Amino acid sequence: MFDYSHKYSLIEEIKYYDAGASGSVTGQCTGVAPECLPFSNNLTILIENLQTPGWADDPSAYEMTSTMNVNVQVDGTPIAEVGDQLAAFDENGDVRGTGIQMLGLDTYADQLLYELMIRSNFANDSITFKYYDISEDVILDIAESYSFTANENIGTLVAPHALNIVSG
Secondary structure (H helix, E strand, O other): OOHHHHHHHHEEEEEEEEOOOOEEEEEEEEOOOOOHHHOOOEEEOOOOOOOOOOOOOOOHHHEEEEEEEEEEEEEOOOOOOOOOOOEEEEOOEEEEEEEEEOOOOHHHHHHHHEEEEEOOOOOOEEEEEEEEEEOOOOOEEEEEEEEEEOOOEEOOOOOOOEEEEEOO
């Protein structure tokens, strides 16, 4: 189980829905005291009034897809935290997919990973990635790129594909 209390030190109020073993609980916490966050793994947190990059995916604009399960890293260390975002872009800067945060499996069971559906109309489209770090409110470039191949599956929740933040 994750301890989310340290990730929300700047948030004044958290609204939550917890469908854990004890049944459904809906409510809100003011502050981030650990006793205010007794969440299960089935937690959905709705965070309001945060700045985000506004990356919007348009699935209907593209005919083909490929899927990546990703572990975002800096110098080999995973950095994903709740609220961070990963997105894929084409050469014109158009969003070609946005990642969904998921818990990994097996040796990655305690890590947040991303499942990213990448979209295109053409094989070999050059795809780049950007990462939004919500705690720093900064967009970071990813070192790797991808040459689009329809129906390709890269990485799994047991063995995710590594994407590395560009060191600066």
